[in-house]
Amino acid sequence: MPFVIRSCVIGGSNMGILLSAPQTEFEIIEEEWRDAVKQIAKRGEFIGGASVARFEKAFAEYIGAQGMVGVGxxxxxxxxxxxxxxIGPGDEVITVANTFVATVAAIHHVGARAVLVDCDERTYLMDIGKVTQAVTARTKAIIAVHLYGQMVDLHELLPWAEERGIAVIEDGAQAVGARLYNRAVGNWGQLACFSFYPDKNLGAFGDAGGITGSSPELLSTLRKLRNHGGEMRYQHELPGFNSRLDPIQAIALDIKLKYIEQWTAKRIQIAKWYEHELNGISNVVLPCHRNDQSHVFHLFVIRVPDLARSSLMKHLQKKGILTGIHYPTPVHLTPAFSYLGYGPGDFQTSEKASKEILSLPMNITVSEQDVETVAKEIRNLLGGVSI
Ligand SMILES: Cc1ncc(COP(=O)(O)O)c(C=O)c1O
Incomplete structure (x- = not known):
């Protein structure tokens, strides 16, 4: 079975209120993208080339970072x-149990040990107080995950970590466009990592990613690592990987970047509509955030009682409203990471959240009327019922 962006398909058709809408974004940029793809095909720029360099420069400028290295x-x-x-064997890297499993898999794949901490019960983001308690002599890095589009406030953690020689890496996969104290996601830690998976708020037409940073040495090492260990063909200075940003994806991303502020503003507006419509419905907990661009609502995540969540999801699906759970199992309880030795009860806030969170439709096609419909159906099922 081919991979399908699961959130976009209802019974094989594209009707209803979608969780994400990369197809619509495609329609918006399709003509410009096709023209540019034809040009690179004519020039034979199938790997790397000007289109990748252009997007890397544009993205770095957008973030305010020195540079960006596009990867797979x-x-x-x-x-x-x-x-x-x-970072490698013998080192520890601290991150949060409430994240997509890839954050922890990356730590595993470099041979380091993931040390997990719980999330904050209001924001679902890494609990900074717990991070400082988890540090040992082996701690080499902290990966701060800006989950759901909301930024972890790093302004105190950064100098604290720097004093101890601990690197801070941002996982900005869900938060392109977010800004705190006028400083963008991707411009806080030593390095910041992005996913441009199609239903991210800056999404390609397939897999794509990137790393921003401000150290010329680190950026140069990254350019080598992604390309068989060298920036020049057949000059392999390091044991490298093949993980280059595809030009076809770079073109899509470069065009979409022109829309990101407009699309972010739409997401923030949709969140305001939800907050207005869902406010006061018993059994619904709304997201907790500042009223600025520090939350760009890649996802709009509410909380409902554990016992009601699956019936609510089914009810909404019957009405053509698609929802999701990000994520149903905290990383420490996934079989892949049982070897880390954590168990049920170790990160109670993440565990409780995973049973109660629900992501509502959030994408640039969602209208005020859609939000009213979603809220009406939630009210019908949950409002006034004691669970
Ligand atoms: C927080 C987070 N980190 C890392 C990743 C991994 O990105 P990719 O799927 O592009 O490998 C994702 C993607 O879903 C993510 O949401």
Whole structure:
């Protein structure tokens, strides 16, 4: 069976209120993208070339970073970032249990040990207080995950980590466009990693990723690591990987980048509509965030009682409203990471959240009327019922 962006298909058709809408974004940029793809095909620029360099420059400028290195996907971005910092066997990297599994898989793949901490019960983001308690002499890095589009406030952690020689890496996969104290995601840690998976808020037409940073040495190492260990053909200075950003994806991303502020503003507007419509419905907990661009709502995640969630999802699906769970199992309880030795009860906030969170439709096609419909159906099922 081919991979399908699961959130976009209902019974084989594209009707209803979608969780994400990369197809619509494709329609918006299709003509410009096709023309540019024809040009690279004519020039024979199938790997690397001007279109990749153009997007890397534009993205770095957008973030305010010194540079950006395009890679194959967000997981590779994390692996290469850790490698470039020299992290490997014997080292520990602290991150949060409530994240997509790739954050932790990357730590595993460089041979380091993932040390997990719980999330904050209001924001679902890494609990910074727990991070400082988890540090040992082996800690080499902290991966801060800007989950659901909301930024982890790193302004105190960064100088604290720097004093101790601990690198901070941002996992910005879900938060392109977010800004805190006027400083963009991707411009805080030593390095920041991005996924441009198609239904991300800056999404390609397939797998793609990138790493931003401001150290010329690290950026140069990353350019080598992604390309068989060298920036020049057949000059292999390091044992490298093949994880280059595809020009076809770079073109799509470069065009979409022109829309990102407009699309982010739409997401923030949709969130406001949801908050207005869902406010006061018993059994619904709304997201907790500042009223600025520090949350760009890659996902709009509410909380409902554990016992009601699956019936609510089914009810909404019957009405053509697609929802998701990000994520149903915290990383420490996934079979892949049982070897880390954690068990049920170790990260209670993440565990409780995983049973109660629900992502509502959030994409540039969602209208105020859609939000009213979603809220009406939630109210019908949950409002006034004691669960
Ligand atoms: C927080 C986070 N980190 C890392 C990744 C991995 O990115 P990719 O799927 O492009 O490898 C994702 C993608 O879903 C993500 O959401």
């Amino acid at each position: 996907n967000g997981t590779d971005a994390l692996i290469l970032a850790l490698k470039s910092l020299g």
